[in-house]
Amino acid sequence: MSHGHEIHIHQENYLFKGKAKTLSLALLAIGILFTVIGIFTLPVTEHHHAAPVVATSVAEHGAEHATEHAATAHEYPGQNINGVDVGHADEQLYPVVSEHAKPAATRVFMNLLLNGYFVLLISVCGLFFFALQYIANAGWATVLLRVPQAMSTFLPIGAIVILAVFFIDGENIYHWLAYEKLHLTKGQAGFDKILDSKSWFLNSKVVVGFLIAIPVTWILFGMKLRSLSYKEDAEGGLTFFNKSIRLGAAFVLVFGFTLSILSWVVNMSVDAHWYSTIFSLYNFATGWVSTIAIIILFVLYLKRNGYLNLVTDEHIHDLGKFMFAFSIFWTYLWFAQFILIWYANIPEETVYYYKRWESPFKLHFFLNLILNFLIPFLVLMTRNNKRNPKILTFVAIVILIGHWNDLYLMLMPGTIDKQAGIGFLEVGMALAFAGLFIYWVLTALSKKGLVPVKHPYIDESAHHDVGV
Amino acid sequence: MIDSKLFLDKNKTVMFGIFENPDKFLDTVSKVHQKGAQIIDCYTPFPMHGIDKAMGLKRSLLPIGAFICGCLGFLTAAALESYTMHFDWPMIIGNKPTIGVSYVPVLFETTVLFTAFGLAILFFTRSKMLHGKMPSERIDFRQTDDRMVIAIATDNNAVDKNELSNMLFSGGAVLVKERTNNGYEDFTEVEIKSAN
16 A cells, blocks of 8 residues: 555666667567568569559440449459359459569568558557546556657657658559559549549558658657656646646647548558448557557566666556456457448458458468457456566567557458468568667667656656555 | 444444544554454545555455356346347348357447446445445444544454554544443443543
8 A cells, every 4th residue: 555655756767788788689680680581581473563463354344333343253253252142253343453463572561561550550659648648637657657758759660661661662562552553544444433533532642641741740749748748857847747738639639530541541551442430440449559568568677677666566557457458449349340341241341351261361360369359358357467567468468469460460461462471571570670669669768767757746646556 | 354243233342433634544544453453344425545455454356246247247148149049030130140240249238238237236235335225323423524434343352442542542533432332222432532
């Protein structure tokens, strides 16, 4: 019980050296080594095309009722989805970008995109966590606020990686981009009604604009919010706190819209014919629960090494509850998207899950539910497990692997499909990003004090007690 | 767990400390508990954070109750759905299996419903606060307004009575009373003057 005695608030300065530094750099080095091995052992594809070729063998009279028939009809000729016949090979009414093999290098860029998007989600959700504490007037997390604050410094890396991938290999990844380059008009062979109707939004100018403007907005918000917090350390007073509340509220508003747009242009548009209205929220859930998992890992690491002395079991317990709750929140959204599509069984929607149900991805599909729902749900259900650092570490790592797998399942089937797989490349790239992320965040933590000593809620947070 | 029967037993002697300051109250409760005296219960007009730890209470069994209620809800929904949709008369909707994923929303909602209602009923039953229940006894006129009361069993001589009353007064009690064992109907209340 924390009642009845004074807790002295001391500033702590984290020294980033020794084992942590070596390990994070080793992780980065091993990751890069594995990636290089992965690149050299990539299976060489038979057909090399700079850009995917649009199928031109389309029955011209069929182009009119193209929208009635889903992409399914073309991509899975003669297949039977849940007992409903979705089409035959001789009814190729729907012109889509052909299923020709992508260049082997696309797999490398897809991995860059996956990890870049993952770290971008994590770092912006870190900033969201930080801003949320201000606008909710929440005191409990104040003692560990510097962790999500440091995580938000990683924003530029993810943004640059995504943008670079878009410029270098965008045409192989986004089939709407390849389609745009063909400049087809109505009546021409290969004209795609759906892509054409979406082109006012899904075109390279708008998307590049978003890919630059959105992360830049986040970075600016992050810089301002962080500088307010550091100034507060030096000067104290309520000015910075009140400013942070206003700025945090503005950020949360902007964040809601911009994260949605980013999830559409980066992630959902790999299946440009398909859409889901809950997709952006689903992406947020993925990022948010991973962010909580990473905050837990950093806090436990710092605590084990004698830092963050103000963080008690009570804070860890609350973080554990967050992780438990948002694992279920993620499952809720996953299921909300899945069941409507499964039940309605409309071919142009079902195609999304049909692809993910097939052989290379079926394992990932079930792994997704086991890692992201079953394990956190069953393991974190009891109170004692939420207060146990070892169990929390285990579950946090499981969740991070699970959500990497989640993004893998979102991105790969719509792009490189059968060429995807888990090998040296995937493991190496993920390890390299993890190493870089750890190195970057710990460096950011070591630059400033670990405790927001003059935060108005620091005393409340130090006395935090969950009551059970 | 505090023995709730002890308080109702009028043959026991009980000492009451009445407080006005919640912080001092919490500190004193903690001290009395550490001293080894048997605390029967504490009565506060509002929920007080950390008082269960100060009194040395064990953790509530409510979470286990919640789990059981949830399981009950899950099983109820499973039974209802499988009977109506599969066993009684198979309902084939949209060529979907009659037992399967389509059960999940109702399973989820019923689990939540049973947990919420079951937990509320369990809680109110356990704290003797069910609808229509009148408070059995009032120790201090202002105990439901702004005063906190601690009830300590004194017949087991775990702690000397004078020491205990001194402890309560020095901890900030405005009043200390003792109830002695003169039968159920007419027990006497002895008001103990401050040690100073």
